[in-house]
Structures are given as structure tokens and as C-alpha cells.
Amino acid sequence: MQMPVNQQIRQVPGLYRKRVGDIVITAVNDGIVPLPPEVMVGMAPDGVRKTLTGRFRPAEPHVTVGAYLVEHGERRILIDTGSGSLMGPTLGKVMQNLAALGVSPDQIDSVALTHMHADHAGGMLDGSGAAIFPKADVFLAVEEDRHWYGGEPPTDAVGVSEQVNSYSGKLRAAYAGRWHLIAEEEILPGLRRMALPGHTPGHSGYMVSSGDDQLLIWGDITHVPVVQIAHPEVGMVFDVDVEQARATRKRILDMAATDGLAIGGMHLEFPGFGHVIRNGANYEYVPDLWLPEM
Ligand SMILES: [Zn+2]
Structure with missing residues (x-):
């Protein structure tokens, strides 16, 4: 059927695959959510709008959300799971995108x-x-478990902690007996946790390695990469420790640029694979070229 050009169109499933040695990593999109510029810390709202529109983005920060499926031999590992039903209708698409890939929940190890x-x-x-x-x-990182389960439930000014507190007990109960606390270690062959504290105390990246190939999935090092890679000093109101998150972001951007490290990130603009290069005193994000086969 021919679709009239003026009819609203939807994207095809949000999936993109990349090879790291013997490992195949698929970026699985969860959706995108607009937020007010006031969520950014260290840059005035007008500056945020100007930076965004200067890069042909909407004036309100639009935060992409995603997860990554790591397929290694017979093993299927999901790094993060998206929002489920918790964050409104523009998010929560990970499961339908995984289904489009032909992967069912019981196939995730x-x-x-x-x-x-x-x-x-x-x-x-x-x-x-x-x-x-x-x-x-x-x-889950041992420091993250301690933050959420180690004492009084955490609070913050914007209600993000309260949201986590509303499901954290149920979550640990639902996965009882399968809940593993990790240090900076190889948790599975080819998958090593890297401590990236600040956004939360146990915030983690995962280094995926196979042969000479490496990819760092850096979690929430940036939420609005168009702003924060060019201006790494800019944080988010959701950062548990803005100062520490800023120091970690600068350290990881420097490492990624120095080593030419391939990166993925849950809030990188979809499809969420690229590199960081230096641009003067700061950095620039270079998204991967879309390749039909690898
Ligand atoms: Zn996040």
C-alpha cells in the first residue's frame, strides 16, 4: 500500500549491530524523552538551548535511552534493560525491539x-x-548495591531516588538467588566491569573485549552528548555526586580520545556507537558509519 507522504511515519525497529572480535553487540533502543534545560547543571538554560540549536537539535534536551545486547557464542547478556513501564509512553521499547531481533526474555542468560x-x-x-x-x-556493582540497600533509602531533590526506592525491594526479591555483586573484575569472558562513580556511587561501565578488539559501554558518562562531550563540565541534576561525575566524565573522555577507544553509551544518540576525538581543549563525538555488514 502506498502511504501518503503527509501521513505521520514511525521509524523501523531501533536496532544496530556491531562486531567486537568474536562478540556481536546490538544497540537496542528504548526510546527518547524530552527534558527541560534546567536538568543540566553548570550551564544556564539559555546556554543549553543555544548549544543544542547550534547543533541542529531541538532546544529542549532530548535524552535517548538504550540498552546493549552482547552475544558471545551461545551466551546472551543484556547490559541494562531500558525503562519498562516506569517512564512514560516515549520510552520502554527495549522488549519490542528485542522481539524484532528475534530474542525472547528467556534467552537472556x-x-x-x-x-x-x-x-x-x-x-x-x-x-x-x-x-x-x-x-x-x-x-550489579557492590557499591551500587550498598547505596540502595545498605541503609536508609537515599533521597534527592528531583525524586529520582524515590522512584528507585519504589521498586528496589521488589527487584532484588524477584531475582533472589541470581543477584551477584561485582567489583572491578571480569564478570563473564570478554566482559569486565569498570567503576565510573559519580552519576551514582556504583555507576559502572563495561569493557567488551575479544582478541585485539575493545569497546567500552560507558553507561551514563553523558546524558546529552551534544552538550556534554563538547562541555564535559556540564552535569545533570540526577547525578548523585555532580563533582565526582564531572571528574569521571573528563577522565573517560580523555582516555577514549587518547586510546582511540570505541564507545557505546545508554544515552548516546541512537545507534549509540562511536569514538571521541579531541577538539581544542575539549572533545567531539564521531558516530560510527552505518555498515550493512561486518
Ligand atoms: Zn540514565
Whole structure:
């Protein structure tokens, strides 16, 4: 059927695959959410709007959300799970995109979390509080577990912690016996956790390695990369420790640019693979070329 050109169109499923040695990594889109410029810390709202429109983006920050499927031999590992039903109708698309890829929840062996926020762990529970991934082992940084479960539930000015507190108990119960606390270590062959503290105390990246190939999935090093890669000093109101997040962001941008490291990130603009290069005293993001086969 011919579609009239003036009719609203939807994108095809949000999936993009990349090879790292013997490992295949698929960026799985969860959606995109507009936020007010006031969510950015260290740049005035007018500056945020100007930076965004100067790069042909909408004036309100639009935060892309995603997860990554790591396929290694027979093993399928999901790094983060998107938002599930927790963050409104423009997000929560990870499961439908995985289905479009032909992957069902019971085929996921492991879920490695970057941190506990709802746009990362929200896809782990269904509406009744049951585990979406019936067979998956869950990996979470020991510092992240301590932050959310170690004492009084954390609070913050913008309500993000309260949201996590509303499901954290259910989450750990649903995955009881499969909940693994990790240090900076290789959690599975070819998958090493890297501590990237600041956004949350146990915020993690995952280094994917196979042969001479490497890719760092850096979690929430940036939320609005068009702003924060050019201006790494700019943080987010959701950062538990803005100063520490800023120092970690600068350290990782420097490392990525120095080493020419391939990167992925949950809030990189889809499809979420690229490199960082230096641009004067700051940095620039160079997205991957879309390749039909690898
Ligand atoms: Zn996030």
C-alpha cells in the first residue's frame, strides 16, 4: 500500500549491530524523552538551548535511552534493560525491539546493570513485580548495591531516588538467588566491569573485549552528548555526586580520545556507537558509519 507522504511515519525497529572480535553487540533502543534545560547543571538554560540549536537539535534536551545486547557464542547478556513501564509512553521499547531481533526474555542468560536508575533497571520487572528475565543472572556493582540497600533509602531533590526506592525491594526479591555483586573484575569472558562513580556511587561501565578488539559501554558518562562531550563540565541534576561525575566524565573522555577507544553509551544518540576525538581543549563525538555488514 502506498502511504501518503503527509501521513505521520514511525521509524523501523531501533536496532544496530556491531562486531567486537568474536562478540556481536546490538544497540537496542528504548526510546527518547524530552527534558527541560534546567536538568543540566553548570550551564544556564539559555546556554543549553543555544548549544543544542547550534547543533541542529531541538532546544529542549532530548535524552535517548538504550540498552546493549552482547552475544558471545551461545551466551546472551543484556547490559541494562531500558525503562519498562516506569517512564512514560516515549520510552520502554527495549522488549519490542528485542522481539524484532528475534530474542525472547528467556534467552537472556545475564543482565549486567550500569546502575539502578529507572531508565536502566526499569525493564527488569513486569507490572505485577515479577522478573521479566526468568533465567538471567543479574550483575550489579557492590557499591551500587550498598547505596540502595545498605541503609536508609537515599533521597534527592528531583525524586529520582524515590522512584528507585519504589521498586528496589521488589527487584532484588524477584531475582533472589541470581543477584551477584561485582567489583572491578571480569564478570563473564570478554566482559569486565569498570567503576565510573559519580552519576551514582556504583555507576559502572563495561569493557567488551575479544582478541585485539575493545569497546567500552560507558553507561551514563553523558546524558546529552551534544552538550556534554563538547562541555564535559556540564552535569545533570540526577547525578548523585555532580563533582565526582564531572571528574569521571573528563577522565573517560580523555582516555577514549587518547586510546582511540570505541564507545557505546545508554544515552548516546541512537545507534549509540562511536569514538571521541579531541577538539581544542575539549572533545567531539564521531558516530560510527552505518555498515550493512561486518
Ligand atoms: Zn540514565
